[in-house]
Amino acid sequence: MPRTTGPTARTATTDAPSPAAAAAPTTDTAAARASVGSLPWEELVTSALLGTDRRPPAPRGGPAPVPADAPRALLDAAARHTVRQRAGLLPAVPGTRPEPAARDPRPALPEAARHRLARLLADRAAPSGSGRRGAAPDLTELIPQWLATANRQGYRAPAALLPALLDAARARTDLRPQALAFAGPRGLWLAGLNPDWKFALRGAASGALHPDVSDPEAVSRLWEEGLFAERVALLDAVRAQDPPAGLALLATTWPAERAEDRLMFLDSLRSGLGGDDEPFLERALSDRSRNVRATAAELLSALPESALAGRMAARAMSCVGPDRTGDTPSIAVEAPHECDAAMQRDGVAAVPPTGRGERSWWLGQLVEATPLGSWEERFGGRPAEEVVALPVADDWAGELHAAWCRAAVRQRNPRWSRALLGHPSAPPADGPGTASIAERSKLLAILDQAERASWVAEFIAAHGLSEAFQLLGVCTVPWAGPLGRAVVDALDIARDGGSYPWSFSGVMGLAERCLDPAEADRLEVLTAAQDEQEGASPGAGGYWSEAFQRLVSTLRLRAAMEAELLS
């Protein structure tokens, strides 16, 4: 209770039977005691703090209690004062009430789904003490999926769970977009009151809330006056709706922008990149900032029709061509001897990173920026698969293929991606393109979903799971039928191989989140504990059965979660 409202004693309590009265003194020090009682509270506190010997509790000129009696008189007065003060407390003056949160028109969650969310969030806040999860599902990992489904269904977040939801989003940035969308206007309102949840407001400014792009005047005003994050969000939004309009918006202020900002804005042109952007990007090749020039060159090289792509192709063709000396068709490479001003203007970095030769560094950049289609022409109309399979002279194969991979990713060319990936069942080292799993997952991302899934399925069937983790990461969830079956079969084989399941914990965890829940029934048979295999690691069978149990129960849980939200 605030003292600011004044300890206005109501008489109500003074006529209550006083416990102190029971022990009332009968001596003639009563008068002195009474005068102590009439002292203001501040005087009592001062006397108590300094001690009654040094500062007797007495009014100026009034009768002081005998020193031996002073502490008790002071305590009597303090007790009386405290009870009177507490009994007389008054309500405080209200502060400025917060603006009410905007109404959230979305329907409330079904009850079962609300309980489920409460448990998912509670599990995140209180993870189990031991590291081993046993056969129980890892609930925290299911939050993203739950949120995605709830948002698709357009449900409103239960108010009481908003704090836990915001805490979860604070701890895990990957949850933020979905969590904030689900939290809705009330979540944003709440975040405005707690500095711990500042991130939610940042998100709101930089795109969680979509800027309105229908009013051209509002757009140009926001573009002129907005904060940097707001302007990036605006440019992205306009660009998403009408790419030329986005470019035009950027062009209005381009020369006046700071170099760091120009770089970020240029990056926004990646979405909806097209031939219309070429003149602008070509001008940006002469930008004052080296980073802006490099980004402009990179964007232009992703446009096979662009003049820059043509110039790069011409340079690359002069370095790489058919080797006419031998009997079998093969590729001859003569890396560039210098990096001239024109090359540098087209975005070629002249200075290689430490440990790399200048010439191969330049070659890589030229090939990377060259439209892939021109290689088919260069090698007599051979399709990509055949070009990739051609032998390369003088150990240039690695350099050349790596550059092609980067080009395929940059130009989003599925034909070349497929060619460079090669056949999934071929041993990775013998592949035509690249043995690197990281490169392969990037190439896979260029292919469409079904093709990606079946390539990875065949890869797993041929090579097992040990290298599959990163490849599985680029497949869409839930995994398509053949892919799911391949993963389950491979896990089954791994168990029979006798190793411990935690060697596969990465893939297991992915499988829990990504397998189609419909697979649960098929998996059930694997949960049975098996007899110890010969040569197996001790106890592995039990752990495998536990791991499969967790997989099945997680899949069942995901199915139940979906059902609760769809009901």
Added chain:
Amino acid sequence: MAPPTVGGMLLSHGGEPSPTGGPVARWSVEQVLALAPDDASRTAGGRLGADTAWTGTGHDTAGAVWGLCGGSGGAAYRTVVDTTGPAYSCSCPSRKFPCKHALGLLLLRASDDAAFRPGEPPDWAAAWVGARRGRAAKEGGPATGGEAARGPADPAAARKRAERRAERVTGGAQELEQRLADLLRGGLAATDRAEYGLWEETAARMVDAQAPGLAARVRELGAITGSGPGWPARLLEECGLLHLLDTAWLGRERLPDPLAATVRTRVGLPVSPEGAPVRDHWLVLAQYDTPDGRIVARRIWLYGRESGRTALLLSFGAAGRSPAPALPVGATIDAELTPYPGGGQLRAELGEQFGTLAPAGPPPGIAASAAPAVYGDALREDPWLDARPVTLRDVIPVPVKDGWQLADAHADSALPIAPAAVSRPGLWKLVALSGGGPVTVFGEIGHRGFDPFAAWDPVQAEEGGGAPGGSIVPLV
């Protein structure tokens, strides 16, 4: 804060199935989680709340639930819960109560009705359920307080013991008076030195004097020194009240009976519930545990629909064990309570339970402006009271410079939220529920401000989902 009165605290929970044989209310997930003795059990129970963990699950119409839970190896644990008690039985070796299996079983029951086959319990479960029900039927009348029932056979000897104890407490109170006087003579500033050890030593002396209430107060004094601006004033207040308690004990013969009973309770003498049991439909408003030295004190606040009374069930458990019983927040139970003696005393003991009822809305609250007077009036009967339970109607949480307030939605008055509550996560739940609009809140009003324990979801109340008046959300 009421001092722990060890003894007379064992609550018999001999529930009996609803005599009407009506449908037994299923508990919600929140209600089940509220039964967990600690966070670890809550988490562990949550993991077992999936049907893959269970086999042979079933329930009968009288509220018994059972199932087999596969353990880490060997035979499955047999778990039975009588939801009318609630009472639990499990073959696992866990010393927690209820154990994670009982919690998991109840969670599964709360979330997935289809996983349970209705019917008669299997033999292993029937034995326990039968024994329980048989016992309940034999006991017949309301269970009486443990202390009173186990009371000594020889009244004269008992009186003698009580007198001896009173003498020791008197000795303790006199010593405490002397120590307080010495402290005031030298000045409170002395307590701000790091090596100051008087509080612990004095508290130990009060324990020796068998006055645990005095000991607890002395220990709390130790926490005030240096506790932020204004600590000398707060310390003087509490020293004054402690002195008041001492003198009241020493002069207790001259006090009116109810006040004398309050003084005995405050000093820490064992008291037993007495007086006529009150049967009512009790809404469970809040349940929370606070560590109290090496034991855990559990407080359960109940509101009687018919009588309009608010009652407190206080129980204690040794560290790591849940004080029994736990009641799920939001449930309404038809039960008898026996009040404890003392002026304005809200503490009561849970007697016989007759079943659970459909969820109902909040108690009829009062306006924020009327709340301080509720506390002020209660001080007449118990000047040592720190706070008083009250339900506030139509209040809005408002952030202010150094904390939060609950402002009346219709009038120009507000209650500051107690500093202890401002740092609890429950505050943000309350703010979220409000969304800047009026909410109904149950909590304690005291000299430190208002401490919210539960609120009712206003949007849900408006949309008509769940219980009338919105479902209750625990804030502690």
